[in-house]
Amino acid sequence: MPFVAGSKMDWVYPRFHKESLAQTLCRSGLFVICVGMVLTMSMFPMLRSLGVQLRSTLTGSYMPGHHSVLLINCPNEQIAKDIGRAIMERRMAASINFLPRTYTMYYWRGEIQESTEILMLVKTRTSKIERLTDYVKSVHPYETPELLTFPVEGGSLPYMKWMDEAVPDD
Template sequence: MVVFTTVGTQEQALDIAHHLVRSRLAACVNILPGVRSVFRWKGKVDDETEFLLMTKTVEANFEAVKDEIRKLHAYELPEILGYPVTFAEKAFAGWIVESSSGAGGDEEDDEGEEEPLERLSE
């Protein structure tokens, strides 16, 4: 699953990203700077430059990821959108599951050749 949110500062983006990865709620958070957002808020149209966070996690973590983002986010109504990942490269999908499960290690998978794509959901 990929969870998107936008924030107003690089500091907040880094705070959220580090928190989610350290707490094993996410395997990875990409931070894309310079995202231009045009939106209607409280009756007027705003035009802001933001940072987009793309969080890679498992579907079972969505509620916890959402809750943590809301706790750390400065916006009154943060964008928190979760999208299921239908397919992913097998090793990458396994890494996401291992890294965002709270129980992992760094052991390599010693199984034989496998399909290159795997459904990424639990």
């Protein structure tokens, strides 16, 4: 029996095949889009770092925010040195400055407190800040350590390149 449009046999012929092909293509397209999004999100830090390096190389300029400074107060010099050395050994910072005996006044549990502390200025890549702050929280003696970060908006390009060499990008 020849195929006639509108006959009872419509459901057996090409329309069924075309619908399944369309469904298969739709599923494949969604799969490719999902895989593409996952790969892009997982590779974003590496792609951003490559973009920053490429931009810096081609234009001879610095991309603001690629580096940060982290402020950490410690109760004494020995604790500051211990935390600083551990940070440096883990290659989470390019350098750390220790400013001795800063005078601090702050509220703690409803009262004004006063003390002397050691202020650490930790220079690093912005991509390391989360890992760095998590580490400092785990070893710092204060219940609530001061951990303040500031993005670097500019500076000496050779110094910034040195920081990139000193602190590997994971």
